[in-house]
Amino acid sequence: MRFRVRKFAHILERSGLALAGAACGVFVAAHVGSSVPLLTTQGFLVLMMLSGALGFYLGIDTPQLPFHPHDEASPEEPKIDTAEFLSAVGTFLATLTAFFAVAIIILREDPHIAWTSLIMLGWIIGVIMQIVAGAIARLRS
Template sequence: MLARELMMVSRAAHVMQRTGLAMAGAMAGTFVAAQLAKGNVAVFSTLAFIATTIVVGAVGFYLGIDIPKLTVRATGRIDVVELLSAGGIFLAALAALVSVYGIVFDEIPPRAWEFVIGSWWFGGVVMLATAGLVGRQRLA
């Protein structure tokens, strides 16, 4: 009975952690969307784009940050899932950091940089989501 209760508490804590990470991803997506919307590019100012940025951030952070590791293998290969997760969080966080800077200091980047920032964000969260899905599938 005690083991079952401990397992339920552990699962609840894990869900709470994952939900917090999803909220952090949504918040970072909000910053990126707000910065890109300031650039007067029609596509970036739409409600659909802003909502997509927020949802993709939440899903990417939920799936891709806490990936279960396989047992250490002596194959000498690079773990692609770990690399995707690390690269994805770096790119997404970099895009969010640049966006927060732009919002706080009221800076609008040149149009080409808006696309770069957006690419960092979407590339990063796609890498995170892919890493999370692949990492969970290979354990199954």
Template sequence: MRTRVRKFAHVLERLGLAMAGAASGLFVSALVGTSITLFTSQAFLLLMMLGGAIGFYLGIDTPPLPFNASSGKPSNDEWVRKIDTPEFLSAVGTFLAAFSAFASVGVIVLRHDPHIAWTWMIMAGWCVGVAMQIIAGAIARRR
């Protein structure tokens, strides 16, 4: 059983991940908003930050598959030889979202003006990555 201190620490960790996701969403939306006039609104900025916060909160710290302690094998035999879908979605989604945020910060700091196709790719990577994180978190918490 978890103690109150451990539960509190876990909540703080998850809130920190959510803030990192929101900050990453801010960088991506700042880059996209400066390049694509359709996305220059504050609503877009907040939507990207909210998506990042939810995605990083749910998707980075997914609960693992339940294991049977006596045999060391998963308690659900159908998962024995299959890919753990939430873990895979979380990993790929985190990579895409983090890489998109990294690329956005690099472009902003270096004051580079990328081709519009690169900006669309950065935004698509962010949106797909965050969506994968949210889906991974939802699947992992339902099982």
């Protein structure tokens, strides 16, 4: 019984993360779509939501490598956990760009297209980093 409750709680947590990622994707899509008329389609919005959901579901809460401080100089173990690093940077980048997109929408700003392109690029790179991190972590466990 305890295993089922833990499993259900974990699935509920991951689903919440996926919903947060989808919401971030909506905000980025709303900002980018309002600045680039070609990207005002429902397909673009759905793509951004799905990429955010997938990235946040896979990339957050990745299983970490065991930490052994006495084996720091061991040549067979990498010094940096690639999945953990990609997950952290990707999550930060994706949420930072979503934060900027929300701020631009709320403050009714009209930034230069270069800033909008940077937000879109940051979102794409961040979500890809999360997805790669999740894939690496799941392949090694």
